[in-house]
Amino acid sequence: MKHKKRLAIAGVAMAATLTLIGCGTPAGPSQEGEIVGREISWLLSRPADGGIITVVKEIADEYAETHPGFALNLVTTPDRPSYLQKLETLAAADQLPEFFDTDATPFTRKLVDQGKLVDVEALLKDLDIYDDFRPLALDYQRFDDGSLYMVPFEFEMEFFWYNTALFEQAGVTVPETLDDFADLCGPLRDAGVIPFALDGQDGWPLARYMSYQPFRLAGPDYLNELKRAEVELSDEVGTHASEWLAELGSSGCFAEGFSSQGYTDARDLFTSGQAAVYQIGTWELAALTSPDLPEGVKGNIDFFTLPTVEGAVTADNDYTVVSGIGMGISQKAFDPLVEDFLKFLLSEYSDRIVETGHMSPIAGSDVVIPEGASELYARALAEVDNLGDETAFPWDTQLDPTTNSRLQQDLVLLVQGEITPEQFTKTIDATLAENAPKFFD
Template sequence: MSVRLPRARRARLSLFTAGTASLALLVTACGGSGGSSAAPEDFSYLSVTENTTVKTALTTMSKGACRTANEALPLKVETVPQASLDQKLQLLAGQDALPVQFAAGNAPALTQQLAESGKVADLEKELKKLGVLDQLEPAAVSTIKALYGGELQVLPYEYNIEGIFYNKKLFQENGLKAPGTWKELVAAAAKLESKGVQPFSASGQQGWPLTRLISGYLYRSLGPDALQKVADGKAKLTDPEYVKAAEEVAALGGKGYFGKGVGSIDYDTAMNQFLNGEAAMFYMGSWALANISDDKQNKVGAENVGFMPFPAVSGGKGSVDQYPSNVGLGITLSAKSFDEKTGDWVSCIAKNYGSTALKDHGSISGFKVNTEVKDANEVTTQVRDTISSSKQNVLWFEALFGTKATTVSQTNAASLVSGSMKPEQFMQTVQDALAAQ
């Protein structure tokens, strides 16, 4: 979930905890096949106030690479607060007045409802017709389809992978290499702790940086379909092999590897702990590259930051090249207004957005970068290369959860690692919330 101001990024990440309330109203409002086609008068784009990157990049492109498309169909941007987005989309859908392009709903289910009622363009078909489907990174397509029921229903204006950022200087000083297995990771944490170095920085207040460690272990031990099986009712979080993941993460907390008072640590504090050299490792998404590249924030130096995948679990079915990923707040297009002029805009975006976002904003998207852009540092290059070579990605712990289970999971994560909630109890509590959805 732009160059990251922490609060704005958190707002984007919050989309993954948003609910799918009022979908019944949407189904009622969106009856029919999307109405007859009507040539749009402009390239209207409904964005969220919190995300300035996409609208700024599109404005830049409208005056440069996409000037011709813009002259035929002028870019027109409207914004609403992210908290009001779903309600706005439902209202517009009910009036058969969705804009040409719009920020998708706060949860995939909303966009899927719009698609089922014929309101959303078949992007895979349209991109193929335009000859630009290959301008999307395969890993981004894989992530979108995992979120949207196997369909390419949004465009990846933002694309993030997750892994462990680590302080190369601290590792070198303590004779450590980037661990390749969970056992090696635990051993490295033990050595760092024994030398007076806090192994991990994490926000217990946010909760999700801790629960992502659980899903990371599950994907490595049980394979990339571990949480899909839970969503499909073929497995439960209370099954022994699932509880094992919670036990392993709880053990890290039990040994003090997250430092003191992890439950009161907020996102910015956790980020600062790592960038100030107070902690050796930090599980986070690639959006953190903006912070890492900022000399004012990063006191350890970008040259001293490395990136590694979540480690392998011995005997596990998963692979270290399966990175947890997300596409931020997806953006889609209306079926009703997808005509030749809209296609010209979409084609231009597919070919040029990746370069523009990276060059002007330091933002990694799911579009290919077709012009040479000098990265700010080595770790940014490493992450970009990882994204380009990645073929199959996975989701995060709560990706397939509803609102209640997501809240239960994230609010109890700190209790899990602090020892006030046993692993079995944590997984049972989340499973109960899933069953109540």
């Protein structure tokens, strides 16, 4: 099937303030009444030129053609800390826009408890599209009690991508277990290669590494207990994870100055052939399979999934699968127009997003592989048919805000050898003990 090029978004309004219309609090998800066109807003924490926004903008323009007065105001704030500050300010002022990006975090749980979000599971069932979604895509958006208040727009798997030529040059092979990671780093360094490319600036990539050992050794329930301070990070599982990360640091697994390197810096280190391994999701497949990759990289990229450990309680095909930041729906601003537009959006979205080369959280549409992409593209996406039943949830979406910030800051110090594993776990346990009760009953 031939790849279709979509028009890029031009002139998306970046409003400093959101035009909001309070529509009262409806009795339930399903709305009755006249559909009256007006401007609605979506506060976004996504790249303005990304595939999701491009597709949503196209669909919104089509909806506007048959609904005079309708317009979708896309307000983008890609910088995550700035976005969260803006979201918290609007929530505190009871001025949430019709749609807004959010994860199943303790903060969002507070909004749910305050009655500020629409019940998405009930809404999707009312729209008769709930069963069309991939279960793992919905599960990623759920709270601990199974409730669902965010709509997913992505479905991505996270792998370790590696340069086969650099591995061969250094005489190393794909690690069988997580504990084998450190053994790669010396030989790769001796071959003049950075072992692991890492975005240290944003915090969450290093937190991913912190999540791996506990997920393998204790399963997803460990994080649920840890975030409530029901277990301590200084226990056997957390200590092993902390010592493992400290070993990766002392073995020179990451680039010098990794803490100041951003997202594109890490990606460029790998795609230029300067780094041998890069942990990232399938959302970067276009960059990893581009025909414009330099010689020595092009044709030499492969991947492996999250390695196991001795005594693992999760299966080899259980690893991090995400449906991205979800979309919350304001209960206050929910009316017949919002419901009708959302129904139209979701009915069109899946067939459009797969044309951009990305999987859909709604099953049934085949991804269109971009022209010129290597065979790796289709082979990586085929892993969707081999997924297990458990997923490794990112810690940054689960911990309370204070603990999450402290964890990300201290992980850098741990890997750099500035604090010991014992100091690291002791600090995080104390932070959890103080802050977790504020968010979890």
